[in-house]
Amino acid sequence: MVSYYSYRAINNTYVRDAVEKNSYLLEMEKLHILNQIEAMERAAQMAFEDKDVKSYLANEREPDVGELVDFNTNAYINLMRIQFNNPNIEHLRLYSQSPSVHEIWPMIYREERVISEPWFQKGMRGKGQEVWAFQNTDSEPMQSYIGLTPKNTPKISLLREMSIPAGHHIxxxxxxxxxxxxxxxxxxxxxxxxxxxxxxxxxxxxxxxTDHSFLPGNPNMTKAIADRTRKYQETGEWDIHYEENGKNYLLINTPLDLIHASLVNVVSMEGVMSDISHTRNLIIGANIGFIVLVTVIANVLNAFILKNLRRLTEAMKKVRRGEAYSGITIRGGGEVGELAHHFSKLMNTINTLVAQAVQKQALSKEAELRTLHNQIDAHFLYNTLENIKMLAEIENQRTISDALTSLGGMMRYNFKWCGEYVKLRDEIRHIENYIDVMNIRFEHPIELVLNIAPAYLELEVLKMSLQPIVENSVKHAWPGGDTETASRKIHIEVEEAASDIFISIRDNGIGLTPERLASLNNAIFNTKEPDIELAGPGKGSRQAGGIGLRNVYQRLQLFYGESYGLEVQSKTGEWTMVSMCLPKVLLTGENNDDEASNRG
Structure with missing residues (x-):
């Protein structure tokens, strides 16, 4: 009797688990389909509401060259952009009833090419409402004219009749x-x-x-799925059990009301039933010994579980009282062990988040205090620099005037600290001002070479994250000073890979020895504060009270996560390069010279 009820329970459990697992897969696929439906509806709506497109389709006369050029450079480009922004959409097509419309393949055609197609007639019956049509092939409107064979690829089409004014088909x-x-x-x-x-x-x-299907071995399955789907649409009832050729299947259904369709998952129970039969035999053999030992085992397990549960409860009470959490170790598995494991992970995560929050708050407060300190008499300094600049211009001292302009830009950028994030173009402008000011000292000026696509200038970066690196290059790349006559260049390049941004800053200075490079990178990546100063790149900025390479690395880790940071590379006697990795985030909005854009 025990074996019988155990077998029935296991059988029901296997079936229930199979239903739940495959129902979950079905719901996840339905969610994906709903997202695709939304994308198709959005694309159709954007094309449907474009007045220029409607005007072009409704035009009863042959358009002149100027109208075609204007349509192509405006409305047609917008249509192409709609499709390019939705890569899963295979085609976006518009059909015009006007015989005079100028076709623009592969997007705009005359209705006469497809008017006899069943899907077109189905769309016309929609009277301006959205209509969904399934097709077994992906045919081209021009295939009958140029001898193309339809692609044997099923597709779904969203159709909507266009009319202006209401009732006048265009x-x-x-x-x-x-x-x-x-x-x-x-x-x-x-x-x-x-x-x-x-x-x-x-x-x-x-x-x-078709290359993986239950249908060839079950010829009646197609009709069974169709009949049950039809019955579900009429009565709302669905039978999940199906048997054919001595094999059991589960038919799990979910409706797709927006497109008047259904998604059905057919699950073979052959493997499940084999497992159940094997389990049944094991149960019969195991019950004999289990009955003898169950009482002893139950008592031992009960005492062990309660002991661990009490330890876990005491640890939770200590945390509730505000005492420091020192960890809890519960040996063995089971629910209590798993609960203790996740409780420990939860407390470690909370402690980490608290530490990060405190560190961020300290950095923000430090930045606020530094900004407040720097803003003392800031306008006096601006006005003084402006007066000196005007005197230099009156005396026709253009070099001095330009240097003062760059210096004023640097001061304005440093004093106006409105957030941690700025656009890359603002940081680059600050670096250009810095190079202009520093070149006053050198007989052989430093050349700043930028290899940055215009779109990347809107990227989000941490403020003052690039300038300290450039400052290190200026101070340490050419220790010979003006005695070196070779060309001095600093290259800044931005690349994208796997949705991340890589910014490299490279100079053609004396470079670093392998030992010094390894020591420098180790000091940067070390989680503990190093006992020695960072020599080479980064040293000057630390001594000047700025942000050294280690500080920049820690800021990147703090604000972007542990997946991001920087690394120093060098070749002795030839070059040194600092590579920075950060996520791709675009900042939008007008650029302001007085206040750096930020997302805060």
Whole structure:
């Protein structure tokens, strides 16, 4: 009797777990489909509401060259941008009823090319509402004219009739997406051999992968899925159990009301039933010995669990009273051991977050105090520099005037500390001012070479994160001073890889020896405060009270996470390069010379 009820319980558990697991997979796929539907609707809506597009489709006369050029450089570019911004969309097409419209392939066609297609007639019956149509092939409007063969790739189309004013038909919007992108789990090549997803449309057509399917060995399954889907649409009832050829299957369904379709996951129970039979045999053999030992084992486990549970409870009470958490060790597994493990991880995370919050607050307060200190008599300094600059211009001392302009820009950038983040263009402008000021000292000036795409100038960077590195290069790359006549260059380059930004600052100075380079990188990456100063790059900025390489590295780690930071590379006698890695974040808005943009 015990074995029988145990077998029934295990059987129900296996079936319930299979249903829950595959229902979860089905819901995740449904969520993906809903996101794709939203993307297609958004693309169709943007094209539908474009007045220039409607005007072009409704034009009953042949457009002149000027109108075509204007449409191509404005409205058509916007249409292309809609499709390019949604890479999963296969086609965005517009059809015009006007025989005079100028076709622009592959986006704008005359209706006469597709008016006989069933999907077009279905879209017309929508009367301006969104209509969804499934197709077994991805056909081109021009295929009958240029001899193309339709691609044997199923797709879904969002159709919407266009009319102005209401009731006057002018054309049709069509947004296509291949089903392998619309529902990837239905067409995936790594699908579980024990399950298969089907997409059923409103006409009871089944769409799925053909090279991995239960259908060839179960000829009645197609009709069973269609009949149950139809019954579900009529009554809301669904039977998950199905049997054919002596094999049991689970049919799990979820409706897709927005497109009048259903997503069905067919799960084979063959492997599950084999496991259940094996488990049943084990239960029968194990029950004989289990009955004898169950009382002793239960008592031992109960005492062990309660002991560990009391230890865990005491640790929680100490934390609640505000005492410092020193950790708890509970040997063995089980729920209590797992709970203790996660409680320890939770407390460690809380302590880490508290430490980070305190550190961030300290850095912010330090920055505020430094800014407040620097802003004392700031306007007096600005006005004094401006007066000296005007005197230099009156005396036709352009070099002095330009130097004062650069110095004023540097002071303004340093004093106006409105947040931790600025645009890359602001940091670069500050570096250019710094180089201009420093070049006054040198007979052979330093050349700043920038290799930065315009789009990257809007990137978010930490304020004063690049200038200390450039300052180190200026102070330490050429120790011979003006006795060195070779060209002095500092290169700044920005690259993108895997959604991260890499900024490299490289000089053509004397470089570092391998030993000195290893020591420098070790001092930067060391989590403890080093006992020695960072010589070479970074030393000058530390002695001057600025932010050294270690400080820049710690700020990057603090504000962006442990995946980001910097590294120094060098070749003795040739160059030194500092590479910085940070996430790609674009700051939007107008650039302001007086106040650096920030996201705070």
């Amino acid at each position: 054309g049709m919007v069509q947004v296509d997406m291949l089903l392998e992108r619309f529902t990837p789990k239905t067409y995936t090549k790594v699908q579980d051999s024990q399950s298969q997803m089907f997409l059923v449309d409103d006409e009871m057509q089944l769409f799925t992968r």
